[in-house]
Amino acid sequence: MKRYVALGSSMAAGPGIAPRATGSPVLAMRSARNYAHLTAARLGLDLVDVTFSGATTAHILSERQHGAPPQIEALDGSEAVVTVTIGGNDVGYVPLLSVAALPGLLRRMTPVGDLFDPEARNAALAAVHDSLIRVGTAIRARAPRARVLFVDYLTLLPPADTASPPLPAELFALGHHIADGLERATAAAAAETGCEVVRAGAASRDHHPWSRDPWxxxxxxxxxxxxxxxxxxxxxxxxxxxxxxxxxxxxQ
Known part of the structure; x- marks a missing residue:
């Protein structure tokens, strides 16, 4: 049976989608019905799922997370397939949208640091581009025979030209800027490191949370x-x- 290793953050782990993956750390919030488990079942792959909610590129490459080793240590060179969904936590993507969606008074009372600062977000996007390249390079080095697929993020916002956006206009625009930048950085990192990209973002444009068929x-x-x-x-x-x-x- 071919070996499949899944790496990534909560967007790959699937927090809250029941049931929890058997034996997985509670804090990983890893679902037994995330895309890695579903893919492995359909293709008959031997899955090693080390996705972990809250993970950053550093948790893929070098840092422990709540006692779990860096995710890349799950690779032993025998892999046929590796998937990775990462980068959003590096740029504060979901935290930005979460706070932006709060009622005005509560939003203004919530400490956000530089989360809403466009210059800081641009700096984070530039940094995550380099980090994603390091991720792709490291995976290719440890799993030289594998097909490595960067899976980008599903769409979390309605189209940019929405007449009545669900967030304040300037934060709605900033959220789109982050989403677009993260998508471009992921594709660029895949191309520059000999990996492939699965464009979940593009496939889900009409399936955002406010759509009739949300993903x-x-x-x-x-x-x-x-x-x-x-x-x-x-x-x-x-x-x-x-x-x-x-x-x-x-x-595949």
Whole structure:
């Protein structure tokens, strides 16, 4: 059976999509129905899923996360397939949208540091481009025989020209800028490191949280998933994970 290793953050882990992956750390919030598990079942792959909610590129490459080793250590060179979804936490993507969606007074009372500063977000995007290249390079070095697929982020916002955006106009625009920049950085890193890209963002343009057939969830005051309450806010739902699995399977 061919070995498949899944790396990434909560967008790959699937927080709140029941059931939790057997034996997985509670803080990883890793679903047994995330796109990696669904892909492995359909293709008959031997899955090693080390996705972990809250992960950054540093947690892929070098830093432990809540006691878990850097995710790249799961690679042993025998892999046939590696997927990775990462980078959003490096640029504050979901935190920015989460705070932006709060009612005005509460939003103004919430400490955000430089989260809403366009210059700081641009600097973060420039840095994540370099970090994603390091991720691709490191994966290729440790899994030289594998097909390495960067899977970018599902769409979390309505189109930029939406007449009545669900967030304040300037933060709606900034959110789109971050999403577009992260998507471009992911594609560029894949191209520059001999990897491939699965364009989940492009495939989900009409499946944003406010659409009739959403693949991701709306923002909420409750950021973390609660037992029995379903997927985490601003994260893939079960339909979204199935859709991403379809894209990954089609790429094989």
């Amino acid at each position: 991701t969830t709306k923002p909420s005051w409750i950021v973390l998933p609660l037992p029995g309450r379903g997927p985490a806010p601003l994260h893939p739902n079960a339909a979204g994970m199935r859709a991403v699995a379809d894209l990954v399977v089609a790429a």
